[in-house]
Amino acid sequence: MSVSTTxxxxxPPSPKRRRGGRxxxxPPGGRRRRPPVLLxxxxxxxxxxxxxxxxxQLGLLSVLDFGQAQASGGAPTSFVGFGNYSKILEDxxxxxxxxxxxxxxxxxxxxxxxxxxxxxxxxxxxxxWPRLLLTxxxxxxWAAPAMTGSTVWSFLFDTNLGLVNHTLEKIGLSxxxxxxxxxxxxxAFLIVGAVVVWHSFPFVMVxxxxxxxxxxxxxxxxxxxxxxxxxxxxRRITAPMLRPILTIxxxxxxxxxxxxxxxxxxxxSGGGIAGQNLVLNVYAYQKAFASSQYGLGAAIGVIMLLILxxxxxxxxxxxxxxxxxL
Amino acid sequence: MRLIRRTAAAAVLAAxxxxxxxxxxxxxxxxxxxxxxxxxxxTLQVWLYNEAGNAAKEAVVTxxxxxxxxxxxxxxxxxxxxxxxxxxRAAKMKGAFNDxxxxxxxxxFGNTDLPGYVAAGGLAEIGPDLEKWKDKGDLxxxxxxxxxxxxxxxxxxxxxxxRALYYRTDLFTAAGLNPPTSYDELVAATQKLHAANPDxxxxxxxxxxxxxxxxxVWDAGGDIATKDGAKFKAAIDSPASQAGIKRYTDLFGPxxxxxxxxxxxxxxxxxxxxxxxKSAMALLPNSSRSKVDAGAVKGKYGVVPLPGEKxxxxxxxxxxxxxxxxxxxxxxxxxxxxxxxxxxSPAYQEKMxxxxxNLPTLKSVSGQVAAKDAFLKPFTDTIAAGTKFVPLDQxxxxxxxxxxxxxxxxxxxxxxxxxxxxxxxxxxxINSAFAAH
Numbered sequence: 235m236s237v238s239t240t241x242x243x244x245x246p247p248s249p250k251r252r253r254g255g256r257x258x259x260x261p262p263g264g265r266r267r268r269p270p271v272l273l274x275x276x277x278x279x280x281x282x283x284x285x286x287x288x289x290x291q292l293g294l295l296s297v298l299d300f301g302q303a304q305a306s307g308g309a310p311t312s313f314v315g316f317g318n319y320s321k322i323l324e325d326x327x328x329x330x331x332x333x334x335x336x337x338x339x340x341x342x343x344x345x346x347x348x349x350x351x352x353x354x355x356x357x358x359x360x361x362x363w364p365r366l367l368l369t370x371x372x373x374x375x376w377a378a379p380a381m382t383g384s385t386v387w388s389f390l391f392d393t394n395l396g397l398v399n400h401t402l403e404k405i406g407l408s409x410x411x412x413x414x415x416x417x418x419x420x421x422a423f424l425i426v427g428a429v430v431v432w433h434s435f436p437f438v439m440v441x442x443x444x445x446x447x448x449x450x451x452x453x454x455x456x457x458x459x460x461x462x463x464x465x466x467x468x469r470r471i472t473a474p475m476l477r478p479i480l481t482i483x484x485x486x487x488x489x490x491x492x493x494x495x496x497x498x499x500x501x502x503s504g505g506g507i508a509g510q511n512l513v514l515n516v517y518a519y520q521k522a523f524a525s526s527q528y529g530l531g532a533a534i535g536v537i538m539l540l541i542l543x544x545x546x547x548x549x550x551x552x553x554x555x556x557x558x559x560l
Numbered sequence: 561m562r563l564i565r566r567t568a569a570a571a572v573l574a575a576x577x578x579x580x581x582x583x584x585x586x587x588x589x590x591x592x593x594x595x596x597x598x599x600x601x602x603t604l605q606v607w608l609y610n611e612a613g614n615a616a617k618e619a620v621v622t623x624x625x626x627x628x629x630x631x632x633x634x635x636x637x638x639x640x641x642x643x644x645x646x647x648x649r650a651a652k653m654k655g656a657f658n659d660x661x662x663x664x665x666x667x668x669f670g671n672t673d674l675p676g677y678v679a680a681g682g683l684a685e686i687g688p689d690l691e692k693w694k695d696k697g698d699l700x701x702x703x704x705x706x707x708x709x710x711x712x713x714x715x716x717x718x719x720x721x722x723r724a725l726y727y728r729t730d731l732f733t734a735a736g737l738n739p740p741t742s743y744d745e746l747v748a749a750t751q752k753l754h755a756a757n758p759d760x761x762x763x764x765x766x767x768x769x770x771x772x773x774x775x776x777v778w779d780a781g782g783d784i785a786t787k788d789g790a791k792f793k794a795a796i797d798s799p800a801s802q803a804g805i806k807r808y809t810d811l812f813g814p815x816x817x818x819x820x821x822x823x824x825x826x827x828x829x830x831x832x833x834x835x836x837x838k839s840a841m842a843l844l845p846n847s848s849r850s851k852v853d854a855g856a857v858k859g860k861y862g863v864v865p866l867p868g869e870k871x872x873x874x875x876x877x878x879x880x881x882x883x884x885x886x887x888x889x890x891x892x893x894x895x896x897x898x899x900x901x902x903x904x905s906p907a908y909q910e911k912m913x914x915x916x917x918n919l920p921t922l923k924s925v926s927g928q929v930a931a932k933d934a935f936l937k938p939f940t941d942t943i944a945a946g947t948k949f950v951p952l953d954q955x956x957x958x959x960x961x962x963x964x965x966x967x968x969x970x971x972x973x974x975x976x977x978x979x980x981x982x983x984x985x986x987x988x989x990i991n992s993a994f995a996a997h
Contacts, residue, residue, distance in 0.1 A: 302654055302657070302676065302679075302680045303679045303680045303681065303954075305654070305657070305658055305680075306654070306657035306658050306680045306681055306682060307681055308657075308679055308680045308681025308682070309679070309681070393820075393821060412820070412821060413820075414820045414821060414823075414824075416824065417819075417820050417823060417824075417974070503768075503824060504963070506824075507767065507823050507824050507970045507974055508767075508966075508967045508970035508971045508974060508976055509963070509967055510976075520961070520962060520963065521962060524647070524961035524962070525957055525958035525960075525961035525962055526654070526676075526957070526961075527958070527996075
């Protein structure tokens, strides 16, 4: 295993070894404080105006009664404290939508990872041409704007003129004559979920493929020489080495899928029949921004932010504890 | 230690914001009236809607511009045509309200948008100006009412559109039917027509077609909301409204428009269905004529007023239409009013009818065009029978944006809730919208 000191960037060596390697390089305690602050300065210059300031504005808006009349100076802005928040939390629909969003995001994350990981493994097994073909197809899906992808998929599943209904009918399934895929809540979610997965699996696939490729051949070879079977190799070598990448991919997917807007908005025309396919982002838009209630919309935004902070913090903590770093 | 430092940073940021309060508070424009003036020369900026077949409209407007420039020395009229799509035009108007410097002088807008625009402080009151207009007395008073908020006038009604029942003459003749004159006859017709033509819907209706549903509610004696003193109060859950909702939603059956196909249709989609020959009847505005004529049913349809429950009665239609309004931030207030009066004058209303098929708001012109074109009779009859309007309150913008009425209809149509439950939910949302403003 001594060869593993020649690591590729994506495959950090075992924690024990690194800790041993780093300790002597750390500066003595007293001078340790300043430089990191200075080093953070460039990042802060970017992050404060681009991230902190908008979040501050969002928080401020969320405690104001701020609508179109206030924006254009037709009425004075007033402070309402947590009025916007209580309005949302008291809305029964919010809780339904929240639950739906969590369920839908969970489904999409699991499906995206399953599809992405399977195809990444497949990529390592197939020859050059099939790999090129698969990568190109995946890249095309990735590159397609969410708006375009959603529109094309809704054409495919169109009630009257859709290719899917037409094909199903052709192969003898009579129940699909003018079948409305978006009439039932669950079929609608299933199709939108499929489109979300279609849009996001390439990122997972490419990232994991890169991760798998970055595992040094020597390690795998050594394991094989030591008599490890495929499962042991995966469990002891591939999985631990992929964990940092997997973590990034999971967090990214959770955040993306929790914030889904376009696919739902376009495919179910704004949240489905009687709002049955609403997710938080679309709910925020319909409830607040479409009717210019910016204060209310900002409060929903803050709530979403807080919800998303939880998994992110949890993951970073878990990572720290296991000794891996992002 | 780290926590303390972070708190300190937040405190510094907050303190910085307090000292520069304007930089951190959400932007609010100065009241539009501060920027207004009344220049009698220069460029008059006008925003009109870009509609289907806009070239014909542009031709008429260009004539008006030439006439106006000829009679006003040193004045140039610049007309821009803005996107009519609801969210696009809302964004455009909000931009104009928020930045008075880039706002036009005169705008065309949908009459349901008026209370929201007034509340935003975007429109100028033009009631006193219109008092001096020679054609004021000729305006249809019911339509003039739709431009008023709290007794003040903020718009000049330019044209109206009402909906009536389009029906397929060939299918009716084949089935030995006359056009329906009551709700019961309408239902009976859907059954007979669908039985004779299994691939055709009896009537095209939509779960998102608010203005298709409202005539049934109004005919039953119900309403969205009624004015209780100074405040509106939801009435959509009243027994009369519920009866009307039931009549509309009952049409989403196997004979009428099956829920699977029609629960998520908008009014625009019902035009497509009828034009494609997919439905035997549809409730469409006069302005859909060109679209229907471009479809498969050209020459095979007629129009009658939508019948009410009582035999021979006409269900009250929604008085849709567009107004011309002067922006509060207008730089050429008087010129803007004068140009609006020219566009809405009898001569130009008639030209606009010829070009676009928009119904005039002046009674005299309305009579003239009805005499000229038999197609218009069911629509002018519908107007004469009395039209209705949505609550003239800025809360309507919210009720509309939050799809309160469509959600109610769709819940009933899909069987997720009964009429009582769905209308009670809608009433609660409507009341909360009124309370919020």
